[in-house]
Amino acid sequence: MSLLRSRRRSPGLYLAVVLAFLYLPIAVVVLFSFNSSSTLNLPIKGFSLRWYEAVLTDPTYTSALRNSLIVAVVCAIITTVLGTLAAFGLTHVSPRVRPWLAVLFFAPITLPGLFLGLSLLAWFAKLDIELSLWTVAAAHVVYTFPYFLLVAQSVLDRIDPQYDELAADLGASSLLRFTRVTLPMTWPVLVAGGMLSFVLSFDEFFITFFVIGPQSTVPLVIYSAMRRAIDPSINAFATLLLLVTFLSGVVIAVLARTGRAARKGVKAS
Amino acid sequence: MNTVLSLTGISKSFGKVPILHGVDLDVHEGEILSLLGPSGCGKTTILRIIGGFERPDRGRVVLAGKDITDVPPHRRPVNIVFQRYLLFPHLSVFDNVAFGLRIDKVGKRDIERRVREALELVGLEDLADRRATQLSGGQSQRISLARALVKRPQVLLLDEPLSALDQKVRISMQAELRRIHRETGTTFVYVTHDQQEAMSLSNRVVVMNAGRIEQIGTPADVYHRSATKFVSGFVGDANLVAVEALDSAGDGTEVKVVETGQRLRLRQTLPQREAVLVVRPELLRLSATGDDGLSGTISDIAFLGSAVQFHVDLDGMTLRVQEPAGAAPLTLGVGDVVRVVLPDHPVHVLTD
Ligand SMILES: Nc1ncnc2c1ncn2[C@@H]1O[C@H](COP(=O)(O)OP(=O)(O)OP(=O)(O)O)[C@@H](O)[C@H]1O
Numbered sequence A: 001m002s003l004l005r006s007r008r009r010s011p012g013l014y015l016a017v018v019l020a021f022l023y024l025p026i027a028v029v030v031l032f033s034f035n036s037s038s039t040l041n042l043p044i045k046g047f048s049l050r051w052y053e054a055v056l057t058d059p060t061y062t063s064a065l066r067n068s069l070i071v072a073v074v075c076a077i078i079t080t081v082l083g084t085l086a087a088f089g090l091t092h093v094s095p096r097v098r099p100w101l102a103v104l105f106f107a108p109i110t111l112p113g114l115f116l117g118l119s120l121l122a123w124f125a126k127l128d129i130e131l132s133l134w135t136v137a138a139a140h141v142v143y144t145f146p147y148f149l150l151v152a153q154s155v156l157d158r159i160d161p162q163y164d165e166l167a168a169d170l171g172a173s174s175l176l177r178f179t180r181v182t183l184p185m186t187w188p189v190l191v192a193g194g195m196l197s198f199v200l201s202f203d204e205f206f207i208t209f210f211v212i213g214p215q216s217t218v219p220l221v222i223y224s225a226m227r228r229a230i231d232p233s234i235n236a237f238a239t240l241l242l243l244v245t246f247l248s249g250v251v252i253a254v255l256a257r258t259g260r261a262a263r264k265g266v267k268a269s
Numbered sequence B: 001m002n003t004v005l006s007l008t009g010i011s012k013s014f015g016k017v018p019i020l021h022g023v024d025l026d027v028h029e030g031e032i033l034s035l036l037g038p039s040g041c042g043k044t045t046i047l048r049i050i051g052g053f054e055r056p057d058r059g060r061v062v063l064a065g066k067d068i069t070d071v072p073p074h075r076r077p078v079n080i081v082f083q084r085y086l087l088f089p090h091l092s093v094f095d096n097v098a099f100g101l102r103i104d105k106v107g108k109r110d111i112e113r114r115v116r117e118a119l120e121l122v123g124l125e126d127l128a129d130r131r132a133t134q135l136s137g138g139q140s141q142r143i144s145l146a147r148a149l150v151k152r153p154q155v156l157l158l159d160e161p162l163s164a165l166d167q168k169v170r171i172s173m174q175a176e177l178r179r180i181h182r183e184t185g186t187t188f189v190y191v192t193h194d195q196q197e198a199m200s201l202s203n204r205v206v207v208m209n210a211g212r213i214e215q216i217g218t219p220a221d222v223y224h225r226s227a228t229k230f231v232s233g234f235v236g237d238a239n240l241v242a243v244e245a246l247d248s249a250g251d252g253t254e255v256k257v258v259e260t261g262q263r264l265r266l267r268q269t270l271p272q273r274e275a276v277l278v279v280r281p282e283l284l285r286l287s288a289t290g291d292d293g294l295s296g297t298i299s300d301i302a303f304l305g306s307a308v309q310f311h312v313d314l315d316g317m318t319l320r321v322q323e324p325a326g327a328a329p330l331t332l333g334v335g336d337v338v339r340v341v342l343p344d345h346p347v348h349v350l351t352d
């Protein structure tokens, strides 16, 4: 009996260990970001926001934050537009061509960031394009595009093609069918895909490292700061990065749910 | 009788599989025309060709004198109600019905009025502000109907619109459809594989089989004067009795039933020596006495509610006889020897 019970308890224990393994390092960073002392010793001395203040007044950090935001927003917008076109294009090509096109679109997902960064650098050099935030944004589009497509396709594939016929029957040209039916029915998922691409871009390191000009982004600043000396402001900065990522994650989850709920309502029968 | 829509020589294959083989069909203005046939015979394909969602390999579609074979669906003045009632989930009931009018840039006041009228027509004017996702199956199908009718199509296409509904709702919706048809005067082309539905709804029925039209006629035509064995078997139940004429005298004929060898007197002349009698079970009567008709043994009795169905085994064939429940001879049981009596009037005959 007691043997049984202990067995039953052990999965909980394993899960706790795994969760601790996953989240303790993160918790430590967040904890130290509020530490009033500059030594990284547990337990922390007291609560303070001094490192946040330091981060938000230091131009190295603020410009990196701004750069990352610009790159991530630009990348998300371009990816959303291109990805939406590609996703709808894929649902409209003949079923025989579709898998081949899909492979072409999804293939970059398997390329190591290192390889993408290197090849893009070579490409920009060849075309004589000066490295800047724009090259980073362009590179990030290449990187996040397949992820966007993955999210968008999973939903578009399940939208009943009869809606399109229905709208056509009621007199809508293909443009009106897109703007009045397809888009209103799918936008939450497209925005979720855009947010995902924003997050992926926001903390991307490898590719950025290769194709960026004289500027810097959040992950690059954290990396170089860590190499110099252990500056506790890094904890605050990393926590901010975490916050952006986490909030975006929540928004993505909510949007994906909205999209799914809308489609579920359709199958009223 | 004006022809509003006509199909001539329509053939269609999907890949290498031929689905329709030269279909010719005229739809009269203001009628309900049913396409009736077993699953897979090509009914939906015909409807989709009329709607413009499929292109025929051969043949033309002419609507009100205009060839529309190559006109895309959004420019055809016909509307369709699909089998699966799809409402746009992101729109309210009102906006669903108004969808087609907004596309056509109808004025705001006209839209308001016509949508209200359409909702009233289907009896759901109270639901205008509901979300499309908050409706029952029957309500959704009515909204689909209103959404198609509000555009005042020259022909309304309905693809088994009631098949997803349960029996009770289906029967009441049939009456509803007849009323809506009367009130709007719209021409309906109605697809169904339910012969009862086709008969009770339509002015004319088109019976299809394997991509071909077997017969076009009124419900009474296809029921009482089936053109082929297939029609007689698909539209209701029929006893097919092959006979050979032996001797005809006056307006009667002495025949031999091919399968059993029994002799039978018919009150009609046959157009040729060999023919097939098509006799509906309810036209036959059982008699425990006399020497009229054919002799057999009752092998099964089933109570159907309004009628009682008997299976009578003759030597080599089984006849199905349906007696009105009130009139059925209750004393008869399985194993009894009876005579199956043909009606007094001439029965329908097939020759080939
Ligand atoms: N797009 C398509 N591609 C390939 N085959 C098709 C396609 N559409 C229909 N078919 C085939 O054509 C045949 C006729 O189909 P159709 O839908 O017209 O039949 P139906 O009479 O409406 O049958 P049901 O009563 O089952 O709806 C079927 O065998 C079907 O499998």
Ligand SMILES: [Mg+2]
Binding pocket: B043, B044, B045, B159
């Ligand atoms: Mg069908």
